[in-house]
Amino acid sequence: MNHNIDLTALPRGKIEELKNIGYHYCSDVEANLQNLRQVLGTDWEDLAKVSKFANALEIFQKEALNGCILSYNKELDKLLENVIRPETVTEFTGHSGSGKSQVCFQLCVSVQLPKWCGGMGGQALYISTNKNFNSQRLKGNVVLLNKQ
Incomplete structure (x- = not known):
């Protein structure tokens, strides 16, 4: 398959x-590997380590394994069923x-709980846009x- 380099996880500067x-395509790069080191100062293998394509099945399987983050509030968890997932941004x-x-505070706490x-057993990033974060x-x- 001929993948557009815009769809890779390569650093934006390297893509440009x-x-x-x-x-413009991964196949273009692969066909000219000899020139790549001279032009970019790096090997394709080094760039490719950063980039990994995933098909829909792989993404689905990863999501199924990761599960969803619970709030430990039965009503809220029922409402948000399978919506709050790891490695995603939720607004x-x-x-x-x-x-x-x-x-958000509750989800940040519950995602960090040990698996047992x-x-x-994860980590959370809370971003406040109105500067009123209250640690209490x-x-x-x-x-x-x-x-509980």
Whole structure:
């Protein structure tokens, strides 16, 4: 299959360099491996280590193995069934005071729980766009979860 280099996981700068010298597909690069080191200062093997294509079945299998992140609130988990997945970005929107931050705090805590506790043993990144992060609210989630 002839993959467009824009669809690879290569660094954006390297993709632009390749396109500027006329390489638009992985097959273009593979056909000119000798020139690649001279032009980019690196081997295709080094670039290819970064890039991996995945077909739909591989993505589906990975998602099935990773499962979904639970909030440990039965009603909310039923509503969000299989929506909050690892390695994805999820955005919550709503009116002020509707519980968006609280849900995010809870998901951040629960994804970090050890697997033997029903968690994923993972890590979380919480991004606040309005600069009102309150660590005490997050600590409250941890305390409540420990009581369960």
